[in-house]
Amino acid sequence: MSAVGNGNNIFWHNCPVGKPEREKLLNQKGCVVWITGLSGSGKSTVACSLSRELYALGKISYVLDGDNLRHGLNKDLGFKAEDRAENIRRVGEVAKLFADAGLICIASLISPYRRDRDFCRQLLPEPNFIEVFMNMPLELCEARDAKGLYKLAREGKIKGFTGIDDPYEPPLNCEIELRQNDGVCPTPCDMAKQIVTFLEEKGFLQA
Numbered sequence: 001m002s003a004v005g006n007g008n009n010i011f012w013h014n015c016p017v018g019k020p021e022r023e024k025l026l027n028q029k030g031c032v033v034w035i036t037g038l039s040g041s042g043k044s045t046v047a048c049s050l051s052r053e054l055y056a057l058g059k060i061s062y063v064l065d066g067d068n069l070r071h072g073l074n075k076d077l078g079f080k081a082e083d084r085a086e087n088i089r090r091v092g093e094v095a096k097l098f099a100d101a102g103l104i105c106i107a108s109l110i111s112p113y114r115r116d117r118d119f120c121r122q123l124l125p126e127p128n129f130i131e132v133f134m135n136m137p138l139e140l141c142e143a144r145d146a147k148g149l150y151k152l153a154r155e156g157k158i159k160g161f162t163g164i165d166d167p168y169e170p171p172l173n174c175e176i177e178l179r180q181n182d183g184v185c186p187t188p189c190d191m192a193k194q195i196v197t198f199l200e201e202k203g204f205l206q207a
């Protein structure tokens with residue numbers, strides 16, 4: 001046992017069944033696929049599509065979606081910078097646990113600030129954090145406006161809306177960038193397959 005954390009009298013307890021044992025049972029490697037992008041860029045859609053593709057391959061994943069988590073774990077948080085940072089920190093820690101359980105954890109959050117995403121990245125060994133940038137233009141996201149929030153933000157009825165009056169900092173070194181080809185957005189299924197190919201090539205789909 002070793003002492004950990006900020007406080008005194010807190011110890012880490014090791015369990016004999018660890019990540020490698022679980023990965024062997026599941027025949028996959030635990031990791032975090034972190035999908036970042038503007039509201040309406042298609043994060044949730046790609047996350048679900050990816051989960052379905054993996055399921056079809058016999059691989060276990062779990063989706064942590066920003067919107068959904070704000071109904072429970074993060075219901076006490078708003079959209080000020082410090083609330084977003086705490087939101088991302090919590091989800092990063094939960095995602096790390098899912099990856100340790102041997103699952104392919106798919107986190108889909110706007111996660112607009114680079115510093116917050118980098119915090120989550122450094123929670124995991126280097127290859128196990130896969131950052132996916134939904135690089136869709138604001139105009140496309142705003143035209144979709146699936147929830148009517150861009151309209152409210154433009155009318156000044158929502159303050160601090162990402163892309164309108166709150167910044168989105170694009171990744172500088174993401175593993176995967178999903179974008180339009182000649183002004184056409186690929187289907188969710190095609191984008192999910194692009195991520196599956198990456199996972200296959202990096203060896204995450206076998207123990």
Ligand SMILES: Nc1ncnc2c1ncn2[C@@H]1O[C@H](COP(=O)(O)OS(=O)(=O)O)[C@@H](OP(=O)(O)O)[C@H]1O
Nearest residue numbers: 039040066067079084087109110111112160161162
């Ligand atoms: N001010 C403001 N800015 C951005 N988004 C807002 C805001 N207020 C509410 N919403 C809705 O909340 C969803 C984003 O939640 P996240 O947890 O992913 O956001 S963040 O990562 O903490 O920035 C986001 O969902 P998605 O559209 O799925 O991205 C919005 O529907």
Ligand SMILES: Nc1ncnc2c1ncn2[C@@H]1O[C@H](COP(=O)(O)OP(=O)(O)O)[C@@H](O)[C@H]1O
Nearest residue numbers: 039040041042043044045144146185186187188
């Ligand atoms: N690849 C795509 N092509 C066309 N429409 C899409 C695509 N991905 C998502 N959409 C649509 O865009 C809207 C926003 O998608 P969503 O996944 O909710 O985005 P986000 O989670 O980033 O807010 C939805 O109406 C969805 O059906």
